[in-house]
Amino acid sequence: MLPPPPRQPPPQARTARGSLRLQRAFLRGPLGVLRLLQLLAGAAFWITIATSKYQGPVHFALFVSVLFWLLTLGLYFITLLGKQELVPVLGSRWLVVNVAHDLLAAALYGAATGIMIDQTQRHSYCNLKNYRLPCAYHAFLAASVCGGLCLGLYLLSALYGCCRRYQGKEEVV
Template identity: 55%
Template sequence: MEGQPSQVRKNISKFLRSFLGIIRILQIVFGAGLWITVAANKYEGSIHFVLFVAVLFWLLTLALFFITLLDKQDLVPLLGGERWLRTNLTHDVVATVLYLSAIGIMIYKTRTNSYCNLEQYQHYCLYKVYLTAAVFACLCCLTYLLSVIYGGYRRSRGEQTVI
């Protein structure tokens, strides 16, 4: 019984130092940066979709992170156990595709607000907010793409675990 907490600590440490553990932390940080940037400012129209993607995948990634961190994937019905790598890979593919759409929206919104990027412009302007959100969306998409490549590589080798 004394070895149990030590083994849990080793599993946690192993995951936090793994490629996927680091990528998941970056996804959580960049995703939070995106949705906080958007939600803290006035937004309308298609930005709602960007906010939906950011918050949805932030929450899902947080769940995947903690389930994997605590090594409890066997407790997840239908998606856990030997399907956990496939579940993570599917999550990352969908996130990458939807973040690509979010990037397109943010770039469009940034370009349409570029007129107010002048020092002489005195009215409230969302250009810098949209530009910052576009950068966060790109960083999110890149980290999800990296995890797709990593998961696809592990899957092609016949592995069933995420680390």
């Protein structure tokens, strides 16, 4: 009787060429932290607006906040997963795309914050001590603060990206 053939270990699974790996350097770096703060402040901005009674130009502020919240979320996860090369045309210039996104977001958040400040001033009459009717003053005031915070965060990340570009680096991380 012949001995059984030696057992061979199962073949090791090969990692796919396009496997997903977290870019921990981005997660811990300044731009990763700024993106998380932008997402938090942006969510606070649009949730604050959406939960109040709003009309007129506040629709634009809500549009800007939701649009850039979604775009920032997309940029964050694409960069975190290191899949910039999958973005057609723009993937090779990812740092420039990020800076352009941040500058456009800062400009439009500036306009949205201005709208919210104007709406806060228009509703300042209901900040009186004995005013009993429902009013959106406090929601608009909170949204103005969140909008200003978003504006500052996007300007800061644009400045960081410009500094990296000036140093000759072409990568976000």
